[in-house]
Amino acid sequence: MAHCERASKPLLKCIRTSYVRGLAGVQLPANRGFQSSAVARDEAQGETASQPFYRAPDPALVSSPRLEKKLLKQGIAPIGSRRRRVALQGSDNIPFEQLPYQCFQEARQILQADREEKLQEIQSVREKIARVQAVPTENVREELAKKSKLGALEQHLQHLKILADINDPLVKRKFEDGQGDMTKPVYRFLAKRKWEEYRRKILVQRITQMKVIPDVLAHCEPVVDTKLYFGRRVVQPGDFVTSRISATAPKLDIQMFEREEKLVTIAVVDPDVPNVETDSFDYRVHYLAVNVPISILNTKVDLAKLSPEAQVILPWLAPVAQKGSPYHRLSVFILDQKDSQPLNVADLKAQETNRDNTQLRTLQARYHLKPIGAHLFRTQWDETTAEVMEEIGFSDANVELRRKRVEPLPYKRRNPASFR
Amino acid sequence: MRLSPVLASLASVFRIPLRPTQSLGQPLPRSFSSTPSMAKKQAAPKDKKITMIRYFLWHPLTPRPLRFSRNRYLRHWTIHRAWQLYTSQQRRKGELELQRQWQAMSAACEELRTGAGDGGRLFRLSMNKKGVFRDMFPIEYGRLQTETPSKEGWNHAWKRIE
Numbered sequence: 001m002a003h004c005e006r007a008s009k010p011l012l013k014c015i016r017t018s019y020v021r022g023l024a025g026v027q028l029p030a031n032r033g034f035q036s037s038a039v040a041r042d043e044a045q046g047e048t049a050s051q052p053f054y055r056a057p058d059p060a061l062v063s064s065p066r067l068e069k070k071l072l073k074q075g076i077a078p079i080g081s082r083r084r085r086v087a088l089q090g091s092d093n094i095p096f097e098q099l100p101y102q103c104f105q106e107a108r109q110i111l112q113a114d115r116e117e118k119l120q121e122i123q124s125v126r127e128k129i130a131r132v133q134a135v136p137t138e139n140v141r142e143e144l145a146k147k148s149k150l151g152a153l154e155q156h157l158q159h160l161k162i163l164a165d166i167n168d169p170l171v172k173r174k175f176e177d178g179q180g181d182m183t184k185p186v187y188r189f190l191a192k193r194k195w196e197e198y199r200r201k202i203l204v205q206r207i208t209q210m211k212v213i214p215d216v217l218a219h220c221e222p223v224v225d226t227k228l229y230f231g232r233r234v235v236q237p238g239d240f241v242t243s244r245i246s247a248t249a250p251k252l253d254i255q256m257f258e259r260e261e262k263l264v265t266i267a268v269v270d271p272d273v274p275n276v277e278t279d280s281f282d283y284r285v286h287y288l289a290v291n292v293p294i295s296i297l298n299t300k301v302d303l304a305k306l307s308p309e310a311q312v313i314l315p316w317l318a319p320v321a322q323k324g325s326p327y328h329r330l331s332v333f334i335l336d337q338k339d340s341q342p343l344n345v346a347d348l349k350a351q352e353t354n355r356d357n358t359q360l361r362t363l364q365a366r367y368h369l370k371p372i373g374a375h376l377f378r379t380q381w382d383e384t385t386a387e388v389m390e391e392i393g394f395s396d397a398n399v400e401l402r403r404k405r406v407e408p409l410p411y412k413r414r415n416p417a418s419f420r
Numbered sequence: 421m422r423l424s425p426v427l428a429s430l431a432s433v434f435r436i437p438l439r440p441t442q443s444l445g446q447p448l449p450r451s452f453s454s455t456p457s458m459a460k461k462q463a464a465p466k467d468k469k470i471t472m473i474r475y476f477l478w479h480p481l482t483p484r485p486l487r488f489s490r491n492r493y494l495r496h497w498t499i500h501r502a503w504q505l506y507t508s509q510q511r512r513k514g515e516l517e518l519q520r521q522w523q524a525m526s527a528a529c530e531e532l533r534t535g536a537g538d539g540g541r542l543f544r545l546s547m548n549k550k551g552v553f554r555d556m557f558p559i560e561y562g563r564l565q566t567e568t569p570s571k572e573g574w575n576h577a578w579k580r581i582e
Contacts, residue, residue, distance in 0.1 A: 096491060096494070099491070099495065101495060103499055104495045104498060104499060106502070107498050107499040107501070107502030107503070108498060108502070110502040110505060110506055111498065111501065111502050111505065114505055114509075167498075167501045167502070167505065169494045169495070169497060169498045172494065172497065173490075173494060
């Protein structure tokens with residue numbers, strides 16, 4: 001091994017010093033064949049000879065520390081590791097789909113033929129849709145039949161669009177790099193599948209095991225991917241969040257997988273407010289905003305920055321748990337408004353003034369909302385709670401709750417009178 | 421360690437030397453420790469299956485898992501997808517061919533029933549299943565049907581056992 005390294009050292013040195021040659025390999029024409037690499041390289045070398053490499057170093061290829069520093073001073077970070085960059089200098093830099101592996105190329109041919117077939121099929125389905133739409137209808141029955149036929153065709157078209165691109169390795173690579181374009185059906189499909197494989201399962205498990213589902217709302221089938229951030233920190237569903245951090249309103253990242261614009265209502269409800277008089281728990285709405293527009297590209301919602309006139313009904317109230325009370329579940333619900341029609345904010349502001357004892361079920365029934373996404377975090381008494389309570393003017397800040405002592409039943413007593 | 425015959429044969433296949441079992445008759449070498457031996461922690465009995473799984477999984481003769489660079493993995497994935505697509509296309513083609521044959525047969529029967537001009541007599545006669553598989557059995561059904569002939573070809577020396 002050592003011999004081998006020693007032997008290849010001069011060779012490596014040679015490659016490293018002459019990386020103008022490697023640079024030329026990067027600027028290939030796209031339609032280059034496999035065998036013409038030497039020719040293309042010569043051409044490109046002629047072009048770039050006017051400007052030496054050290055004048056304008058390529059961030060993908062620099063390997064000498066001096067040039068790297070120079071680039072960094074200009075505010076451009078070199079791409080990848082130095083080892084990778086050195087390797088790239090000597091490589092032919094053939095694009096991935098042109099790599100000369102026989103089996104791979106054969107496989108690509110098969111996949112491309114299939115893609116052509118799928119594209120033709122898409123074209124024919126589109127034509128069919130146009131034909132069906134052009135047919136006039138006379139009565140309600142024909143109208144319904146046409147509608148259902150169009151719906152089925154549309155679904156088939158979406159399916160074909162996904163099938164046309166699903167076998168492309170470049171699509172897979174782009175999606176894995178997180179550069180997928182969510183306006184394209186195949187990336188939406190991949191993103192949805194990834195979400196449903198793990199994160200949705202976790203979310204559903206948390207909200208059912210912690211009984212948010214029967215406590216706050218009767219049912220919820222999440223269809224949008226919801227992430228919750230306090231500052232820049234992601235909160236996993238069901239995490240404990242310290243009171244200081246949750247004193248400011250969180251940010252939401254609501255990723256839809258359907259291509260439509262929606263107006264949603266966002267509600268944060270705490271079903272665990274202890275009520276000493278009735279010896280039970282009450283509800284409290286910590287946040288309520290309506291008419292929040294979301295779409296596949298417009299995903300970020302900052303709860304603190306929504307318009308206080310047109311959207312926010314009840315502004316953020318910092319969640320606090322009294323000392324001795326069990327943890328509070330702060331459930332975030334994304335509710336779809338009916339037909340994506342805006343709700344009347346003035347009416348809502350007049351009606352929904354009371355945070356306490358407002359159940360989300362009531363709101364859901366009153367405004368015909370449908371839950372499409374959920375999230376959950378928990379809060380409990382910690383060392384920062386007292387300050388936050390003082391800031392928000394919490395009335396019972398100095399009260400510590402104690403569990404009521406339950407007298408054991410006579411036959412469970414350690415030393416009942418009958419034993420003496 | 422006493423192994424079941426299956427595991428012992430597996431071990432012999434993979435050329436694993438079985439450890440010599442320590443006979444209980446020999447006295448153990450005495451240690452200098454003053455701790456009474458009863459106080460030593462007893463090793464929990466291990467599940468033999470797990471031991472063997474671990475043994476074979478980490479044996480040098482076990483092939484290593486596929487570890488590819490990213491590009492190579494993507495090429496592998498592409499080829500895999502293409503193969504899956506190709507086989508599914510083949511399957512679909514075969515199914516369609518079978519469907520076509522079946523429909524052609526039923527169309528021919530229908531033609532025989534209505535177009536022969538004998539009131540369907542020929543059709544009825546041909547559909548008659550009387551005596552089928554009663555007197556003799558087709559020789560093809562004498563053994564299990566296979567896709568390819570056997571490796572040895574026809575065994576001419578075979579005689580029925582008297």
